[in-house]
Amino acid sequence: MFQMKSVEMVHWDFWQRLTVPLDAQIVTIIGPNGSGKTTLLDAMRTLLAIKCSGKRDYKRYVRNNREPYAFLKGVVDNPRRLQGGLYPTPFFPLLQPEVTLLCRIKKQGGDWVRHYAILEGDVALDHATGDSTVPWLGVQEYRRRLEAAGLTAAVAEVLALEQGDTDKLTEYSPKQLLDLVFQVFGDKDVLTNYQHARDEQKAAEAELAALGRQEEALQGRVEMMKSRASRYLEWVGLSKRITRLRDEALPVLGLIDGRAATGKLWQDYRRLQGDYLGVSRQHRDTLQLVATLREAESSALAARDAAETVRKQAQDAFMQARDAERDIASQLKERDRLQALASREYGEDAATLGHKLAALRDANERLRDTLKAQKTERDGYSAELAALEGGKPRAPEDVRHFRAALDEAGIGHQMLADIIEVTDSRWQGAVEALLKPYRHVVLLQDAADRRAAWQLGEKLRYRHFVVPETASAPRARSGSLLEVVRFAADAPDWLYQQMNRVSRVASVADGAAEDGDWITPEGYFRERRGARHIGVPAHDFAFGEAARQARLQALRDALKALNVAMLRHEEQLVAGTREAAQLAEYLSGMDAIRLLDSRAEEFAALAAQADSLKQAVAEAGERLAAAQAERDAAEQRYSDARIAHDRVCQREQDSLQREHKARADMEQARRAIRRHLAELRDCRSHLPAAAQDAVFVAQLADEFESAADVRHEINYLEERLAAGEWERDDAVLQLKDKLQEDLSSLTRECQRRQAEVERAAGLTSDARDAYLGKLRATVRAYGHNVKRLGELAGIGVEVELPTLANDDALLAQAGLVLKFNFDQKGLMGLNDGEASGGQQVMKSLIMLIGLMMDESNPSGFVFIDEPFAHLDIFNIDRVAGFLKATEAQYLITTPNTHNINIFAPSGLTLATRKKRPGEQWAPPILQTRRRVDAAS
Structure with a gap:
């Protein structure tokens, strides 16, 4: 690493321009608080692109002088390295012994920015700033160049320690301390080689893993392509098989089978044709019978109408005669009443006669009410009778209201009772019993009207079913109740099923032997819940013509009885009225004898007419009875004719269905013959050339049983082709071969890469061995340095070397442990809380200076901000002694209040001074250099 020679500052804080020499091993910077000691160190930190102390930054210093720019220049040495190598000097390719470091700070875009430069030699600041060819560098590139010169990130972190924080090294963990020692002492080439080997190994392993995944994926594609190729080959085989069957086997075998089947088809057609002709003759006979019975029904209807006309005429004559006889009789009753009154003895109590008159009048009122109710009932019977005689029964009130709605x-509908006719009168009662709950079911003609019809049913609270879905009648099961019922229109399917499920039995004894539901003619019904009587009286029948006739007869009987009762009540009312009138006349003083005398001739004439009228009434009654009997007989003949006609109509429908079926069977047989002949012609036209060879035909006959067998196999193969997912492109075969070749190539590549991975693992192991060797040497060297410095300071130092093994996990967890013994008081750790403030400073200095004691590269510099703050005089001298023992350069700050012993190790002392009040710039820094004797 390099050392500082001088520093020059322009517009830095409150210094206008100042040059400070630093060409000594130990430079002491002294001055009062606030005089600029830390400012000078931050200038050098900024020149080295290191962060300033505390919360300060370079912008704070350049803003103080209010100038738009600032320059920092530093001259450092560029010594030759003892080991030489590719980079003989720290600032290679600069080879001169001195190098100039420049920092330019100026405003740009409203903010302060830095640019750096590294120039060869000691270049004057004015010349460097005026030269436009200076290669200015960015901060990151400049830091990279300084790191290559030895100013590593670890050293930069040490140089950035703040004032009073020289004991920060004691707060490092063992692992952090080991990393710091290795970064300062370690050989970058060893680390680079090891990391490069690890990266190559990881890259090779990653590539091998990727190739493995690619090989697996390719294997999957190969298997898939094999499957596709198999499907293609299978498709080709199936297609060829179908072609052979269709072009060779089917024409030959179809022709052979067709010749054999032609005769049988003609026989079947002739038989079906004969069946059709017979059924057709039967149907024509049935149609003639239907026409005959229809004429008989019409004749019976005309006879019934004529008999009804005669009956009405006889009834009118009887009523006229009876009315005339009734008038004479009533007048004669008046005579008898007067005679009775005349024969009485007068003088009865008037009060008693008044009470009797009141009782008679009350009885007369009750008779009038009874007659009124009977007339209403007779009107209802008459309306229902008229409706039944018109062909439609009179429905209940709620049914009439709902149908009117x-x-x-505009909703088309019909009643279930209107479309049902019982074809066998013996089972009329059974049908009525089973269908009684459904006699008022409404059948909609259009199912789309269901919603509107149901809404009306909900509104009117209609209690019977409204059915939108109907169907035609199915074929009746033999012996079922449905067999004796004919439907004039479609009915609900559930009704068919219910009636088809019920069997007809003659008695309960016969029904006991039956399984399932059954019913007797009298209406004894058995179902899954048990058996019970559900019969309906004949006058309450509702389905078919028989029900109508029974209801007509019941209504006529009821009307006859009601008329008799009404005549009796009317006679009683007339008699009571007359008696009341007589009492009233008696009470008013009228003379009954006088009345008899005055009307004697009238009463005599009436008596003479009474006998002849009685004879006329008797004769009219006999004629009415005969007309009624004749009319009943005509009605019965009409009913029998209608039932017979309905039964024959049912037979006509059955015969028509049989005729249609026979015709369809004959037409189907005819089409089969035509199709068969067409197939023969087609087979003959598609016969292969080999069909002339008897051996070929024999082989086909042995392989297949018949043409139907061939068609079945063709259909089966075509269904397989249609249902399966087939490959139809022969390129899949080439693609399969290509993928198999690619898989083989990839397998060989994986084997080659596996060899590279094994080789990379060997290189990594070798690099790790070199790494471990260098690490052990570094740890031993640092341990030797701190122990020697501890001896100089009189402090015992023990170093616990880490466990270093050829394992990345252990290396990642390795740490360096230092323990110190002050004044023989026992060992203590780095930051265990047992050391005093001065002892913490001593530990940090030993650790810090130990990092700089590198015999292989004795160079570098250290900033130590106030290292003597917590030391006594004796310890100051001891620290000064081992500072001299190192070859590193130290820049030490200290207040001017300390003992003078702090200047003992200093070769150059710089004294800073505070800026005087009122002056713009701070005074220059004073210099004191230690004089060196020539002898020394």
Whole structure:
């Protein structure tokens, strides 16, 4: 390392321009506090691109003099190194014994910036600053040049110690102290070689790992490409197989099989054609029977209407005769009443007769209410009877309201009861029993109306199903309840399933042997929950023509009974009214005998008419009874004709379906023959040339059973081709071979790199051995230095050398431990809290100066800021003694209040002075140089 010769400052702090000599081994800088001692050291630190002490920086010093620029110049030596080598001088390629260091500080862009230069020889500051060819350097490049000259980062850290912080070295950990010693003493080449070897080894290992990953990836690609090549070869084989089957085997075997199957196909077609002709004849016979029964139904309907006309005429005649006879009878009753009144003895109590009149009037009012209710009931029966006679039953009130709402909303619908007809009257009761809960189910004609219909159902609280989905009737199971029901339109599928699931049994005994649901004609029903009677009375039937007829008969019977009851009540009301009137007349004083005498001739004429009218009523009643019987018989004949016609219609539908099926089977057989002949022609046109060879044909026949077998295999292979993921480009074979070659090359490269890794590991091991050797030598040299300095200062020093082994982990944890013995009081560590302030300074000085005692490179300089602050006179002399024993240069600051012994080791003393008040610049630094005797 180099040493300082002089320093020159221009516009640095309050010094205008000042040159300070530093050409002595120990330079003591003395002066009062604030006189510029630390300022001088910070100038040298700034010149060396080291941070200033404390919180100061170079900008603080150049701002004080209010000048736009400042210069620092230092002259240092450039000694020849004893070991020579590639860099014989610290500042190579500069070879002169002296080198000039320059620092230029000026304002740029509103801030202060630094530039540095290294010039050969002692160059005057004015000449250097005026020369435009000076190669100015940046801070980082300048530091790199100084580090190459020996001013390492560790030395720079020591030179940057602040005032009073010379004991900072005692705060280092063992590892930090070992790193500092090696940085100061160590050989950079050893470190560089070791690090280079480690980097090469790591790079080789990383490259080998990357090649390994690349090899694995390439192996995966090779395997994938092998799979693709296999799929390509398989695809080629399948394609060739399909081509052979389609072009060779299928035409030959198809022709052979086709010739053998032609006769059978013609026989099947002839048989199906005969079946179709027979079924067609049966269907035509059924159509004739349907037409005959339709005419019979029409004739029965006309006869029923004619009988109904006769019955109405007879009923009208009977009613007229009965009304006339009733009028005569009522008038004669008046005669009888007057006779009864006339025969009574008058003189009864008027109060008793008044109470009797009130009771009669109350009874008459009750009879009127009863007659009013009966008339309302008769109107309902009459409306329902008229609706049934018109072909439609009268629905309940809630059903009529809901259907009216649907009609108003334009929603097409029909009732389930309107589309069901029972084809066997014996099972009418069973069908009615099972379908009673569904008689008011509404079937929508358009499923899209479901939302609107359901909203109306919710609004009107309609308690029956509203079904949007319907389907055509399926084929009825033999013996099921569905077999005796015909649907005029589509119905819900769940209804079909339920009726198809229920079997018809003649009795409960027969049903006990059945599995599943069954029902008897009387309506005894068995399901999964058990058996019960669910029968419906005949007058409550709702499905089909039989239900309508039963309901008509029930309504007629009910009307007849209601009319009889109403006649009886009317007679009672007339009699009661007359009696009440008579009592009223009696009470008013009227004479019944006088009335009889005045109306005697009238009553006699009425009595004469009564007998003839009774005879006319009897004769009209007989005619009405005969007309009613004839009308009932005509109604029964019409019902039987209609049921017979419905049954034949069902047979006609079945025969039509059989005809359609037979025609479809015949057409299918015809198309099969045409297709078969086309296949034969196609096979004949695609016969290969080898088909003329009997041996070739025999081989195909041995390999395949039939053309169907060939087609099956072709379909199977085509499905495999369609479902699989195949390679169709033959380039995959070349790509597979190329990847296999690349994998082989990469494997050889990995083997070569493995050899390089092993060689790099050997180099790293050799570099580590050299590193360990240098480290041991350095640690021993530093331990020898601190022990010798301890002897000069009268302090015992022990050095615990680190454990150095050929292992990076152990080397990374290695540390240097120093222990000191002051005044034979026992060993103490660096910073264990047992040493006094002066002892801490002594330890730091020994450690600091020990770093500079390098016999192989006896040079360098150290800044020591107030090292004697905590030392007594005796220790000052001892420190001064071992400072002289080293060949390094020391720049020491001290206050001017210390003992004069501090100047004993100094060869040059610089005295700083404070700036006087009122003056712009500080006074120059005084110099005192020690006189050296010629004898010494």
